[in-house]
Amino acid sequence: MIKQGLLNEFDYEAENTRKLLNSIPDSALDYRPQPQLWSVGQLASHIAEVYNWYDGTFNTDNFDMGTYSYDKGDISRASNIVEKFEENVKKAREILANSDESTYMNNWSMGANGQTFIGPAPRIAMVRSLLYNHLYHHRGELVAHLRASGNKVPGLYGPTYEESHGK
Template sequence: MHTASVQQNILEELDRELAVTRQVLECVPTDHFDYQPHPKSMKLGQLSSHIVNLLKFKQLFIEGSERDFLDTSAPKPPPSPTSSEELLARFDQFSADLRQALHDSSDEKLGETFQLRRGEQVLMDRPKGAALRIMGLNHSIHHRGQLTVYLRLLDIPVPGVYGPSADAMGGF
């Protein structure tokens, strides 16, 4: 029996989550980018952009060894997209970049340590593969869940994520 490598397992999981995330992002209409369900919530456009920009953050887990949030020389996220088309184009590019970085990696490299810091304070110290799953994929899945709630509140049909949605089933 052949066991898949850590790299192969993460790539398979990533491909599944990217496909579902793209389906959800395809539902985000440009004319509702300013929608904010609560004063403490991000606007729809900000949340969607954050989900997309997290793809670059995940790539850092694979290619780098650390990220210090106090490092002012670190690359800043690009400006938020101003349209659904721009959002999806960035998603496609960042997804391809992340997939390539993971493809170019190995189980050995994914076992190396990645540190997330705020100056001297260590926020996370994990193997890259674990960091990618915990702070990368899980973080994105959390925000994608928020995004589906925004869509529901706007009465926009929500695609199925881990099975059919109420919209796909014709409601309850």
């Protein structure tokens, strides 16, 4: 029952993420509102990467970032980021669909080099926090970056101001 709720949200929010990533023009990829912040391209690539964390979250009790490896590919084009997102989201959905609900309350942690920096906490709490809420946080940042760079964004939970006012 919990899994079905997670799958429903996953599907709905993956579509929102898809709409947002597809709205990024190549001309915005290098934009960053402040020097210390990620660029639009880096942020979009990280959003796509979060879907690659499903295996380490659902299928291990300790996600070791010290041994984690991820090839983000060429992020110089928005279409490449969308392609990586599509690849990752497909795998993530399969992992979630095949997950064992009886493990959702098992303790889970994330660390590197012998140090734990997240958890231990029930896996389901980390799924909600690390995989879902973390993603939504970065999508919000991406929306702000795109708007600040003069680009339009799609409505994710209803029409945007521009959409509702014909602009």
